[in-house]
Amino acid sequence: MTPIIIGFICIAIFFLFLVLRMPVSYAMLISGLIGISFINSTSVALRVAATEIYSSFSTYTLSAIPMFIWMGFLALYAGIGAKLFDFAHKMVGHLPGGLAIAAQGAAGLFGAISGSNTATAATIGSIAVPEMRKHGYNDSLSTASVAAGGILGVLIPPSTLFIIYGIAAEQSIGLLFLAGIIPGIILMFFFMVIIYIVTMRNPELAPRGEKSTWNERLQSLKGGLWEVGVIFALSMGGLFAGWFTPTEAGAVGAGGVLVLTLLTRKLTWEGLKNSLFDTLRTTAMIMLLIGSAVVFGRLIALSRIPFELGGWVESLVLPSFAIMALILLIYLILGFFMDALALILLTIPIFYPVVVNTLGYDPIWFGVIIVLVAAMGVITPPVGVNVFIIKGVVKDVTVEEIFRGIWPFLFMIILLIALLMVVPEIATFLPYLDFFN
Template sequence: MDPVTVGIIGTLGVFLLLFLGMPIAFALMLVGFSGIAYLSSFEAALPVVAQTTYDVASHYPYTVIPLFIVMGGFAGSSGLTKDLYGAFDKWLRKLPGGLGIATIGACAGFSAVSGSSVATAATMGTVALPEMKSYNYDPALATGTVAAGGTLGFLIPPSIGFVVYGMLTEQSIGKLLVAGMLPGITLALAFIAIVVLLVKIKPSLAPTSPEPVSWSEKFNSLLGVWEPMLLFLIVMGGIYLGFFTPTEAGAVGATVLLLVALLKKKLTWGNLTEALREAVRISVMVLFLVTGANVFTYFLALSTIPMQVATWASGLDVSPYLIHTVIILIYLFLGCFLDAISMMVLTMPVIFPVVQALNFDPIWFGVVAVLMMEAGLITPPMGLNIFTVAGVAKDVSVETIFKGVTPFLLAVFVVVALISIFPQIALFLPQMMLR
């Protein structure tokens, strides 16, 4: 068989193995190894798998992954979540859907010290859902707000999504993290607009809190915001100004949060071991996914499929933005069945060469890709954040959460359209970086 046919059969084989229940990392690795062995030789395929596994596991910049995860664990241990939510609650509760707006704001704040969207949704769910329930918020709105707000952890830096994209495409992780700042703020504001709009249309969704809050209480609550703000400025400011690499920034952030938790006397042995265990679990998962994707990429390179698809796409007599729209629709479809990181490692070997052939900025496309992965976290029937919130809100059905989160998907698409029309929203800060 010619190499292209082998590549097509291999790609279909990956989806077949996924359908049969094989983990995506092993499916990619098995098909990649088999394809290299067929197109080259068994002797050539063995060292590719061994060397790729070693290279990924030993690559120093990838230590940023466990450091960002540990940051999130220490942030939860030090009580930042309750302090953040309390501050936003006191300032915003009188607005339409005030507790929902406070939840989005607190999710954005927690995302600034945690690289995990699932951790953000789970942590904020335990704090915000009981409060909204006590004020008779509609269950769909309450759970949908937490699930959508949790996705900000995948976009607002420090973000594991940008780290994985940078690993797969060999782009600057520092620039990608900085590029997510303005789109992250824009998406948080769009989520807030959705909450306000829904409550304006149907006020019974979110009864207004009758309890007055004095100005002294409001200003005292700001004491709970300075820690994540300071940490965000240290971590992202250090990357932006060229003082730290992303890995060094992760180490600094994790150390600062460890000291905060110790000073507050809120770090227990159980919290510490749980944070470290979670860091190991997620890091190993991501590194195996990237290893499998790299082996599969070698196979696809031998099959010449990425080059031929890129050449074909760039030669089409259509607007590049039409192809860009098709890519977004592909991600929307895949988001119904795959988790965010798996979707990224599965598609980038083919899609990224197309993006390069169309002369799209890779940093800008990284933001668009992460936004679509974010949409996948709340897209039925496999939205990971939805099942995370369902685990916290045990009295609310999954169907209700899906109903509540649907309007927030519209906000994601609006932000994707804005960034597509005005790329400088994503590129302005990276272009101003000192290195």
């Protein structure tokens, strides 16, 4: 068999493992070992696995991941998310769907110190969903809006998905963080608009709340908002200004949250222990996934699938945007079955050379697109990890009911992707400003 046939067979084996409910990291590692063994030998495959996994685990750049993850969990257990929701609630709670709109604002603000879609969804969901249900909101709307809002946690920097993409594609993580700011704000606005439209057309879905006074709104600023501003200015400001590397920015951010929450006595000893445990568990999962993906990526390179795919794309008599749309459709379909992180790690070795080298698209722009498309998978069936997180928060609401409310938000994400295709400067404007270069 030729290397390319072996490559496709191993990809099929990988998806078979997924169907059999094998963890994604193990599925990628075993499929990669099988393929390399057939192309070279078993001893080479084992040597590649040992070398690449050790190399991945010892990479200095990857140490940014546990730092940003810890920063998010510290904020979670310190109750900063609750303060952010209270501020957003007092600002827009009187509008149609005001509590759901407030949840989007809180998710966007929490995303600025979280970097995780699951942490954002869990934090804002545990606060906002019970509040919305108490005010008579429709269960499908309340749960779906928070599940979708969790996506803002991986688009607004810091973002673990941007870190992973930057490492896999060898792109600047700082520039990727900058690229996510404007699209993240636009997506938050789109989510707010669609909630407003849906609830205006059907007011029974979300009864209006009482309007807060300006004094109450100003008082709410004393909650978690100033802390988010300080933390974001410390970590992201230093990174964008060139004072810190991404790893140092993560350490500064985590240290800043720890000091602030201890000084304000918002973090308990139990909360500190839980934040460390959750950070360790999440980091171990991500690192194993990265190491396995590197081995699988080596198989993809040896099989020459990217080169053959690039040649096939060049032979197509289609405009670049049509080919790009086809690639995005493939991502969307894969997102139904795979976690966002695994999807990025699996597909970058295959599609990145085609999109950047063959089609000529900007790699920073492509990073934003990929994070958006991969993030769609966290709210679409059957995987939809954010949906299952919200299900864990509200146990008496069915998964099917949450998924039913997702579609308007999914449409907004597709609308933003289309907008980025037409106006790529939305993503590339900040990264290529002279101020940041």
